[in-house]
Amino acid sequence: MLITIEGIDGSGKSTLLVRLRELLADLDPLFTREPGATWVGDSVRRAVAERMDPITEALLFCADHAAHIDTVIRPALDEGRLVISDRYADSRFAYQPVVLDGVLPDPLSWLRRIHEGWSIRPDRTFLLVLPVEDAVSRLDPEKKREYFENAGILARVQENYLNLAAADPPRFVVVDALLEKEEVARFIAGEIRTSARSSRRRPRA
Numbered sequence: 001m002l003i004t005i006e007g008i009d010g011s012g013k014s015t016l017l018v019r020l021r022e023l024l025a026d027l028d029p030l031f032t033r034e035p036g037a038t039w040v041g042d043s044v045r046r047a048v049a050e051r052m053d054p055i056t057e058a059l060l061f062c063a064d065h066a067a068h069i070d071t072v073i074r075p076a077l078d079e080g081r082l083v084i085s086d087r088y089a090d091s092r093f094a095y096q097p098v099v100l101d102g103v104l105p106d107p108l109s110w111l112r113r114i115h116e117g118w119s120i121r122p123d124r125t126f127l128l129v130l131p132v133e134d135a136v137s138r139l140d141p142e143k144k145r146e147y148f149e150n151a152g153i154l155a156r157v158q159e160n161y162l163n164l165a166a167a168d169p170p171r172f173v174v175v176d177a178l179l180e181k182e183e184v185a186r187f188i189a190g191e192i193r194t195s196a197r198s199s200r201r202r203p204r205a
Ligand SMILES: Nc1ncnc2c1ncn2[C@@H]1O[C@H](COP(=O)(O)OP(=O)(O)OP(=O)(O)O)[C@@H](O)[C@H]1O
Pocket: 007, 008, 009, 010, 011, 012, 013, 014, 015, 016, 138, 139, 177, 178, 179, 180, 181, 182, 184
């Protein structure tokens, strides 16, 4: 079963994942992330840091996704493992339309098309949502910021995320990221357990 965690920068994904490792240890999940689970992820971070053209950037994120599926996700799912990914394809569908606005006529359709036929659809996606100003105030002022990490861009990214969630309610669970860290983690851990139990009962197609 594939679970993904999504949300704008500063929404609390990394914090949540640290706690999920403890709360779900008995299920022995494989924790992974995009970008960064493969060496292609290093090229993506470089492209973002150097502000390469938006098409190059989008295709590198996509290449990282392909390598991630091939080397990490598919082998683990084939072994029947629970896989939990910090960011996944929905990050592309939320961030890159903002970056590609004005570059392509319909960025989201283009992005969806280039994922078709090979990407794996998550079973459930937890979307952490909070006011953008709270997310920005949580960002570490000491750390160099990626150019996405500004309130104007993040507001548009979050709107895209909410549209994705509204279009696919069976998959998405929208979570209030202003709740206490522990409350967020316990709620999501409980939902993952329930989903994992029901997927074990379902015969594989
Ligand atoms: N529920 C919460 N309530 C208050 N503060 C939180 C909460 N969750 C996380 N934080 C704090 O917000 C900051 C950012 O959290 P975190 O790094 O987990 O976000 P992130 O979504 O992983 O960000 P990025 O995508 O930029 O890596 C951290 O200082 C963290 O302690």
